Amino acid sequence: MKISPKCPSCLLNRVYMEARMSTDDAEKIDRAVELALKILAEEYPKKGINAVIATRIHRKVYEVLEDEDPYREVKKRANEVSLKYLPEIKRIVYRDDAFRSTAKASIIANTFDYGVMGHEVNDSAFLDYFIRKFRESLKIDNLEKIRSLCKGRVVYLTDNCGEIVYDALFMKEIKKICERLSVVVRGRPIISDATYEDAVIAGVDKIADEVLDNGDGIGIIDEELPEKTKDRIENADIIIAKGMANYECLSDSAYTIGFLLTAKCEPVAKSIGVEVGDMVALLR
Amino acid sequence: MKISPKCPSCLLNRVYMEARMSTDDAEKIDRAVELALKILAEEYPKKGINAVIATRIHRKVYEVLEDEDPYREVKKRANEVSLKYLPEIKRIVYRDDAFRSTAKASIIANTFDYGVMGHEVNDSAFLDYFIRKFRESLKIDNLEKIRSLCKGRVVYLTDNCGEIVYDALFMKEIKKICERLSVVVRGRPIISDATYEDAVIAGVDKIADEVLDNGDGIGIIDEELPEKTKDRIENADIIIAKGMANYECLSDSAYTIGFLLTAKCEPVAKSIGVEVGDMVALLR
Numbered sequence: 001m002k003i004s005p006k007c008p009s010c011l012l013n014r015v016y017m018e019a020r021m022s023t024d025d026a027e028k029i030d031r032a033v034e035l036a037l038k039i040l041a042e043e044y045p046k047k048g049i050n051a052v053i054a055t056r057i058h059r060k061v062y063e064v065l066e067d068e069d070p071y072r073e074v075k076k077r078a079n080e081v082s083l084k085y086l087p088e089i090k091r092i093v094y095r096d097d098a099f100r101s102t103a104k105a106s107i108i109a110n111t112f113d114y115g116v117m118g119h120e121v122n123d124s125a126f127l128d129y130f131i132r133k134f135r136e137s138l139k140i141d142n143l144e145k146i147r148s149l150c151k152g153r154v155v156y157l158t159d160n161c162g163e164i165v166y167d168a169l170f171m172k173e174i175k176k177i178c179e180r181l182s183v184v185v186r187g188r189p190i191i192s193d194a195t196y197e198d199a200v201i202a203g204v205d206k207i208a209d210e211v212l213d214n215g216d217g218i219g220i221i222d223e224e225l226p227e228k229t230k231d232r233i234e235n236a237d238i239i240i241a242k243g244m245a246n247y248e249c250l251s252d253s254a255y256t257i258g259f260l261l262t263a264k265c266e267p268v269a270k271s272i273g274v275e276v277g278d279m280v281a282l283l284r
Numbered sequence: 285m286k287i288s289p290k291c292p293s294c295l296l297n298r299v300y301m302e303a304r305m306s307t308d309d310a311e312k313i314d315r316a317v318e319l320a321l322k323i324l325a326e327e328y329p330k331k332g333i334n335a336v337i338a339t340r341i342h343r344k345v346y347e348v349l350e351d352e353d354p355y356r357e358v359k360k361r362a363n364e365v366s367l368k369y370l371p372e373i374k375r376i377v378y379r380d381d382a383f384r385s386t387a388k389a390s391i392i393a394n395t396f397d398y399g400v401m402g403h404e405v406n407d408s409a410f411l412d413y414f415i416r417k418f419r420e421s422l423k424i425d426n427l428e429k430i431r432s433l434c435k436g437r438v439v440y441l442t443d444n445c446g447e448i449v450y451d452a453l454f455m456k457e458i459k460k461i462c463e464r465l466s467v468v469v470r471g472r473p474i475i476s477d478a479t480y481e482d483a484v485i486a487g488v489d490k491i492a493d494e495v496l497d498n499g500d501g502i503g504i505i506d507e508e509l510p511e512k513t514k515d516r517i518e519n520a521d522i523i524i525a526k527g528m529a530n531y532e533c534l535s536d537s538a539y540t541i542g543f544l545l546t547a548k549c550e551p552v553a554k555s556i557g558v559e560v561g562d563m564v565a566l567l568r
Binding site: 005006008009010012013016019029030032033034037038040041044045 | 289290292293294296297300303313314316317318321322324325328329
């Protein structure tokens with residue numbers, strides 16, 4: 001999916017937000033925005049993938065800020081909130097068909113995405129949000145086909161911190177039926193995405209056959225992928241791709257992919273053919 | 285007031301919004317954003333005034349869109365809504381000291397500002413909004429000093445459509461005590477700001493001694509000012525400057541200015557020393 005004319009504003013808003021989270025140094029904040037603008041003005045006309053451009057921008061911004069992880073606190077809190085409500089949410093989820101309902105839980109938890117313009121994450125009201133969304137139907141529901149493909153070799157691309165706690169529930173169900181479960185987290189801290197450390201917090205390392213990483217990027221960027229991760233992706237029977245950045249990167253790919261996400265912005269929602277706020281489990 | 289690192293995102297958001305209001309032509313929308321990004325990347329490091337940079341951007345964007353006034357409908361609606369509730373609001377306003385309460389009405393109506401990121405204009409709920417805000421106190425209240433200076437030559441710089449209907453009420457009170465009332469509207473349609481046509485709709489031409497224009501700009505840009513307008517500004521005993529763009533342009537000027545506005549964004553609020561949402565009548 002190519003960058004949309006709505007993306008630059010959202011990206012700059014996030015750069016400003018992360019700079020403010022990282023420092024009070026007005027000069028650093030200023031240089032971060034200046035640099036982001038410069039890269040965006042260069043890259044936007046080339047119509048690349050937003051998540052790829054965003055990766056380049058955030059990496060440079062982190063350098064300017066001299067901060068390896070401006071989202072440190074936000075990510076920690078997302079994990080804490082998720083773990084706090086886990087017992088209650090488990091009681092709700094396991095009343096139904098566990099494959100379907102844990103998949104849905106992981107889609108609902110895709111709300112833990114900090115910095116999408118117009119999308120508010122209300123940590124403290126997460127349980128209420130969960131209960132409300134759990135009553136809603138998926139707007140696109142290809143879960144039965146996805147279930148069937150999950151009998152083979154599965155690659156599971158995670159997205160945000162917090163969310164990964166609920167991904168773990170879904171992974172447990174996949175693990176019961178699959179041949180091999182390879183989970184891919186981000187190789188380095190970037191925005192609010194989960195890294196290996198978060199996978200451990202969520203217990204993913206005890207569920208999956210292996211926890212790999214995507215190298216250095218938001219989403220799946222071919223040139224960034226470690227050899228083993230590339231191999232697993234190329235030989236998967238299905239890739240479960242969580243969230244918007246993974247969708248942006250893989251929407252035009254030839255792999256068999258189950259995109260599980262909550263559409264949180266207009267360009268992604270439009271590309272999928274749903275409305276902002278809709279939940280989807282789309283097989284492509 | 286210099287451009288803040290929060291401004292580029294907001295500006296690009298507005299450019300996208302106005303492009304979408306103007307056309308469905310994806311290529312035009314795309315070129316509008318591309319051009320805005322290019323100008324911003326050039327201008328941001330120079331740390332000029334946001335309203336001046338925004339003027340340059342919107343003018344170029346209007347050219348790309350081949351649209352002299354993308355805000356046509358929005359402006360029309362703001363005037364209609366304001367006129368619709370005028371009788372009801374007059375009844376509220378004239379219970380008190382008319383100079384103070386019409387000034388406040390004009391500050392409340394400064395909410396008719398479309399495209400400030402994070403600021404929602406709810407046309408249909410304007411009366412409720414007005415009643416609620418009218419109960420609030422001004423966060424900075426220099427109205428008595430402003431009243432006293434209004435006994436001389438007054439230049440009144442208007443801001444948005446819709447808002448100008450309530451400016452007219454305040455102008456009537458100024459007119460009762462002043463030596464001369466010169467009202468300055470925008471010389472050409474730009475964003476949601478009032479032009480001569482809107483001044484006539486609001487009846488300003490029947491109240492003021494003269495209705496002048498600011499040339500071509502959002503706010504007061506020296507090089508853009510017609511000779512007569514410049515003369516009136518230089519020889520005013522007080523300038524009443526409505527809204528954020530006029531504040532951005534004049535906050536560091538040596539004139540005697542009464543800034544009347546609702547702070548709708550963080551950079552302006554911070555510059556004044558108030559919170560977003562606060563109403564001020566600040567004499568400087």
